[in-house]
Amino acid sequence: MEFVVEMINIRKEFPGVVxxxxxxxxxxxxxxxxxxGxxxxxxxxxxxxxxGMYQADRGVIKVDGKEVRIGNPNVANKLGIGMVHQHFKLVSNFTVTENIILGNEPTKGLVLSIGAAARRIEELSKRYGLNVDPHAKIEDISVGMQQRVEILKMLYRDAEVLILDEPSxxxxxxxIDELSKIMKNLIAEGKSIILITHKLKEIKAVANRCTVIRRGKTIGTVDVAETSQQKMAEMMVGRNVSFKVEKDASVPGEVVLQLEGLSVNNNKNSLGLKQLSLEVxxxxxxxIAGVDGNGQTELVEAITGLRKIQAGRILIQxxxxxxxxxxxxxxxxVGHIPEDRHKRGMVLDYTLEENMILEVYNQPPFSKRGILNKLAIRKYASDILTSFDVRSGKGPLSMSRSLSGGNQQKAIIGREIELNPDLLIAVQPTRGLDVGSxxxxxxxxxEHRDKGKAVLLISLELDEILNVSDRVAVLNNGELVGVVKAAESNENEIGLMMAGIEKGGGA
Structure with missing residues (x-):
C-alpha cells in the first residue's frame, strides 16, 4: 500500500467558479x-x-486504499486526517490544554480530567520537539507557538496525515526553520504531510514531491530534488517569472514623513517603540526590518492613527x-496596506466594490449630497480589480469573504495605490501571495516611488526588504539599531542588526 491518501479526478464548482x-x-x-499553486x-x-469542509461534485477519495466519503471534519479526524488552517481556530483566553481538548474532552467518570490531558500534551510536545507549555494562555504566546498548538491538537487526536495550509x-x-525541523520529526515518526504553499524556497528545503495546480487543474507532480525553483514557478504561473526586482537607483526628493523622538505604548502598556527618529x-x-514584535505594529498604528502616542512628533510634509x-x-x-487583511483591511461582509471606496465614499464622484453614485463606484472598483488581477466569482459584486486570501490582499493593495497617497505604508504587502503576484x-x-511618492515598507521577509527598499532601518526591541543602504547590505548583516548588534559595533 503505497499511498495513504489518494484524491482522484476531483471536481468542485462554486457559483461562477470551477x-x-x-x-x-x-x-x-x-x-x-x-x-x-x-x-x-x-x-x-x-x-x-x-x-470534509466541502463535498466534491465528482471524484474519488481513498484513505489507505479504501474509498471513503468525508462528510465533515469529524469524519476526517476519525480517518486520521488533521488540518492546520491558515487562520488559526483557537480561543485566546483559554490555555493550550483547554484548546487542544475542546470537543474531545477526556472524562474520568463525570470529572473532566485536565491534568491527564496536560500530561499527554506535554509528552507529545517533547516527542515531536514542539516545546509548548500546556498551561500557557493562547493570548500570551507568539503566533508561531499558536501554530504548534494547532499541530498538537491534531497529534492529540491521533492524526496520521497532517495538512498544513500556508504554515509559514x-x-x-x-x-520557519523550527517548523521545518518539526515537520521532519513528524515524518520520522511515520506521519505524512501535505504542505500547501507557494514559497519555492520552502518546498526545496522540506518537500519530497510537489504537485502543481494552476487555475483549478493539475499541471503535474515532480520530484523536488530534481526540479529547479524556476521550473516550479513556471509550472505554477504558466510563464517565466523574474525573482529579481528591476529598478533604477532612487532619486530622493523632499522629506515626506518625519518621525521625531516617537514613543508608543504596546498592548501591555509599556513602551513598544522608544524615541524613534526617522525620515522617508x-x-x-x-x-523596516526586524523580528516580529519589535515595535513594527506600534510604529504603523501611530502613523496611521490607530494608536495614541506617548511622546514625539509625526510630520507629514x-x-x-x-x-x-x-x-x-x-x-x-497617508495610505495604509495593513498587516491583518481581515481585521483592518476590509469589511468581509461588504462587496468588493464597497470595500474599494471605504476611504473615499464621501467624496465626488462617488457621492453627491450624501447619495452614492453606483455607476461611478462600480467603474472605479472594476478598474482596480482588473488592474490588480483580482479573481472572484462575481467581480465588483462578489462578497469579499468569498475571495481567496491572496485575492483579498491584491484588492486591498489596489485600493490603497489607487488613492495615490504621498506616503504609502505597506505592511507585509506580499504575505500569502504567489511569485507572479x-x-x-x-x-x-x-512605480509609486518613481512617481515621486514616499513608501514605508514593513516586512518580515528579509529578501523582500533588501530587494525592494532603497534604505533599510532595523528595529530591535522598539529601538532603531541603524539605517543602511539596501544595495550595500546583505541578509547576514541585517540579521545581526535585527539581533541588536549595531553595524560596525560589537562582535
Missing part, C-alpha cells in the same frame, strides 16, 4: 508532499474537500499629524 477541475493528488506514506488556484478548496505565512525566518523622502522606499483623526490623515495623503506588487510599489 475551483477544482479534475485534480489528482497522491500522498505516499512518510513523505512531505507540497501542493503548489497561485492564489485562487484551488489549493485550499482541494484540502477543504479532503478535510505568519512565521518569522527563525520560526519622496521618491524612496524605506524598509512638515505638518504634525500626531493628534489628527484617521480621516484627516488619509486626506493628508509578488513580482507585480513589487513593480507597483517601485
Amino acid at each position: 475551483a477544482n477541475d479534475d485534480i489528482t493528488l497522491q500522498l505516499k506514506k512518510g513523505e512531505i508532499h507540497a501542493l503548489l 497561485e492564489n485562487g488556484a484551488g489549493k485550499s478548496t482541494l484540502m477543504g474537500i479532503l478535510f 505565512a505568519v512565521l518569522t525566518p527563525h520560526e 523622502r519622496a521618491g524612496e522606499i524605506v524598509g 512638515g505638518d504634525n499629524i500626531a493628534h489628527k483623526s484617521i480621516r484627516e490623515r488619509i486626506r493628508k495623503g 509578488i513580482e507585480y506588487i513589487h513593480k507597483r510599489l517601485i
Whole structure:
C-alpha cells in the first residue's frame, strides 16, 4: 500500500467558479508532499474537500486504499486526517490544554480530567520537539507557538496525515526553520504531510514531491530534488517569472514623513517603540526590518492613527499629524496596506466594490449630497480589480469573504495605490501571495516611488526588504539599531542588526 491518501479526478464548482477541475493528488506514506499553486488556484478548496469542509461534485477519495466519503471534519479526524488552517481556530483566553481538548474532552467518570490531558500534551510536545507549555494562555504566546498548538491538537487526536495550509505565512525566518525541523520529526515518526504553499524556497528545503495546480487543474507532480525553483514557478504561473526586482537607483526628493523622538505604548502598556527618529523622502522606499514584535505594529498604528502616542512628533510634509483623526490623515495623503487583511483591511461582509471606496465614499464622484453614485463606484472598483488581477466569482459584486486570501490582499493593495497617497505604508504587502503576484506588487510599489511618492515598507521577509527598499532601518526591541543602504547590505548583516548588534559595533 503505497499511498495513504489518494484524491482522484476531483471536481468542485462554486457559483461562477470551477475551483477544482479534475485534480489528482497522491500522498505516499512518510513523505512531505507540497501542493503548489497561485492564489485562487484551488489549493485550499482541494484540502477543504479532503478535510470534509466541502463535498466534491465528482471524484474519488481513498484513505489507505479504501474509498471513503468525508462528510465533515469529524469524519476526517476519525480517518486520521488533521488540518492546520491558515487562520488559526483557537480561543485566546483559554490555555493550550483547554484548546487542544475542546470537543474531545477526556472524562474520568463525570470529572473532566485536565491534568491527564496536560500530561499527554506535554509528552507529545517533547516527542515531536514542539516545546509548548500546556498551561500557557493562547493570548500570551507568539503566533508561531499558536501554530504548534494547532499541530498538537491534531497529534492529540491521533492524526496520521497532517495538512498544513500556508504554515509559514505568519512565521518569522527563525520560526520557519523550527517548523521545518518539526515537520521532519513528524515524518520520522511515520506521519505524512501535505504542505500547501507557494514559497519555492520552502518546498526545496522540506518537500519530497510537489504537485502543481494552476487555475483549478493539475499541471503535474515532480520530484523536488530534481526540479529547479524556476521550473516550479513556471509550472505554477504558466510563464517565466523574474525573482529579481528591476529598478533604477532612487532619486530622493523632499522629506515626506518625519518621525521625531516617537514613543508608543504596546498592548501591555509599556513602551513598544522608544524615541524613534526617522525620515522617508519622496521618491524612496524605506524598509523596516526586524523580528516580529519589535515595535513594527506600534510604529504603523501611530502613523496611521490607530494608536495614541506617548511622546514625539509625526510630520507629514512638515505638518504634525500626531493628534489628527484617521480621516484627516488619509486626506493628508497617508495610505495604509495593513498587516491583518481581515481585521483592518476590509469589511468581509461588504462587496468588493464597497470595500474599494471605504476611504473615499464621501467624496465626488462617488457621492453627491450624501447619495452614492453606483455607476461611478462600480467603474472605479472594476478598474482596480482588473488592474490588480483580482479573481472572484462575481467581480465588483462578489462578497469579499468569498475571495481567496491572496485575492483579498491584491484588492486591498489596489485600493490603497489607487488613492495615490504621498506616503504609502505597506505592511507585509506580499504575505500569502504567489511569485507572479509578488513580482507585480513589487513593480507597483517601485512605480509609486518613481512617481515621486514616499513608501514605508514593513516586512518580515528579509529578501523582500533588501530587494525592494532603497534604505533599510532595523528595529530591535522598539529601538532603531541603524539605517543602511539596501544595495550595500546583505541578509547576514541585517540579521545581526535585527539581533541588536549595531553595524560596525560589537562582535
